[in-house]
Amino acid sequence: MTVIKVTCTKCGNTTVTPDDVTVVISNGNRHGRYVFEHCGVWIRRLADHRTVEVLRAVGCDVVTGLPGLSVISQIRQKYILEAFAAWLTEVDTIADMEASLHDT
Numbered sequence: 001m002t003v004i005k006v007t008c009t010k011c012g013n014t015t016v017t018p019d020d021v022t023v024v025i026s027n028g029n030r031h032g033r034y035v036f037e038h039c040g041v042w043i044r045r046l047a048d049h050r051t052v053e054v055l056r057a058v059g060c061d062v063v064t065g066l067p068g069l070s071v072i073s074q075i076r077q078k079y080i081l082e083a084f085a086a087w088l089t090e091v092d093t094i095a096d097m098e099a100s101l102h103d104t
């Protein structure tokens, strides 16, 4: 499996997988930042054009940044949408949705 060498703010040099890393490119640019979570902290690093292409080639998600939203907000939105999509696949009917909302 592909691993990506990264530096975590808390634990130093470590590795993550392409699934852990999202690349956010600035609108109209070919560079941006890559973002991953480690030790419970979101970490952002600058990514030049070459880094973006390498991360894309190994299978990292590459998204175009939305103006006015911080990189972290955009990553949070991505995970919220993924969680919502996963939830939608688990419920078949409106009644199931309502029932699962009341499960605690």
Ligand SMILES: [Zn+2]
Pocket (backbone or CB within 6 Å): 008, 009, 010, 011, 012, 014, 038, 039
């Ligand atoms: Zn760490």
